[in-house]
Amino acid sequence: MPSRLSPHNFQDLFDSVEAFLFDCDGVIWKGDKLIDGVSQTLDMLRSAGKKLVFVTNNSLKSRKQYAKKFQSLGISVSEEEIFSSSFSAAMYLKTNDFPSEKKIYVIGGEGILEELQLAGFTGLGGPEDGNKTVQLSQNRFFDHDKSVGAVVVGIDPYINYYKLQYGTLCIRENPGCLFIATNRDAIGHMTALQEWPGAGCMVAAICGSTQKEPIVVGKPSTFMMDFLLQKFNISPSKMCMVGDRLDTDILFGQNAGCKTLLVLSGVTSEPELKDPSNNIQPDYYTGQLSDMLKFLESLN
């Protein structure tokens, strides 16, 4: 059963954790607005010598673009501390020795194309294919690049039939073509006022036409975590994953053996957490990130 975070149990958590991993949407910001008290809380954690890592399933931006977003919100975060699923997709291909002469078809945002390019790969598709239409006269043949060796699918507000067909043909007809999903979240965060279809939608569309299951590189898959652990060399038991979603953030932390803290400032409410049908139990839960600052201040 999860414990509500309090000044009392927070001290234990604070002392035993060397690195805090944060989800972004619903934890740090909501749309383009910073959640209150976040900036001061992160400063406090840094000054206490804690390592901060930001792990987001949102593949629309690259790590560089995310660093800019943090900056525009007044928070100083380096690219190296950010692990977006766009970056994960590129790292997956790199660590699995994807041949650089093969191409990658992208059903997703600019962030994925940028990360692929930074990793030395050639990406096709992306947002500009959102303007392409399909001709259906009897003699028109839909062509696709036979050198595509992987299709990466992430959240895509410019999804259309052209992209579905292109990705489908690559996966069905190019021998050994990989089907990679940045993540499978049903819900994406496009505006602050309501929920929008997430990558889970586009990924399921390609599953539907190819009858194949994807390799998932984002939360809750452990790929990002294994990559992180290797890079920072900290034991999972000394890490705490802070997120607003049970089936991605909390599960991600649990799968790796980290401590887990659910914040209620995003998509999950207390009733949903406590509902009998929910079987993902974080170690702790609290209203929002800045509660950490409040508790620490009350202890001192």
Add this chain to the structure above:
Amino acid sequence: MEAFTTRASAQPLRNADELIDSVETFIFDCDGVIWKGDKLIDGVPETLDMLRSKGKRLVFVTNNSTKSRKQYGKKFETLGLNVSEEEIFASSFAAAAYLKSIDFPKDKKVYVIGEDGILKELELAGYQYLGGPEDGAKKIELKPGYLMEHDKDVGAVVVGFDRYFNYYKIQYGTLCIRENPGCLFIATNRDAVTHLTDAQEWAGGGSMVGAIGGSTQREPLVVGKPSTFMMDYLAKKFGIEKSQICMVGDRLDTDILFGQNGGCKTLLVLSGVTSLAMLQNPNNTTQPDFYTNQISDFLSLKAAPV
């Protein structure tokens, strides 16, 4: 609902007359059986005429939801085939028929992620619809402060093959399913690929349905093959015993499974998407009763002389 039965391997059709005499109704899939793209498969008109002359009832069941039955009737006509609208059951018709069968209230609306065929059938059945191809032109401005509104009277979202698929429709359908109490999620079919042109495969309805399944985390109610809805509807409408039906199709996971789920005899034709190698592949678990090259084999295959 499906009983696990070990079926014997499919037999090549040797005695066509025996099969024809053993059933009263033939249900034909269209793509890959009657036509390929816009071209009639050879021998089809003579075969259908022969079956009719023997007093057999003919029914055409297609998962393709882009046209209404009336529009299909015209396609048959252009190809020189004598088939009436009442003999055609497209998944577009199935969606409307399903809503009718559950007394879907006329004051509720239907949001359509699909093409013209579905809209026409809904209209014929007296339902109000929103969406369809014209929503393919709708753009969203994903700016702060933007809120997409949706009609609270939508009581069902029907999803089928949609070449005008976009984020607007996905969000609209998702909002209806997630927020309108009791809103139904109906799929015309879940075919992974379809043969829009005879030259290659095209991502099918299974893609659009998958997308909405992914964003709502709900399973749809499928009205097209291999779901038996259309079979049950037909059997009731024409008063036929299912054991008196032979389902003829080119796809194992839709046509043949449809026939088996319905308790009919099944005949696979190799004139469409399935090859003999695919049928005989050890990974294939769907075995029709018979297989043959194409339906005109009914004319050429005779009982071997004793």
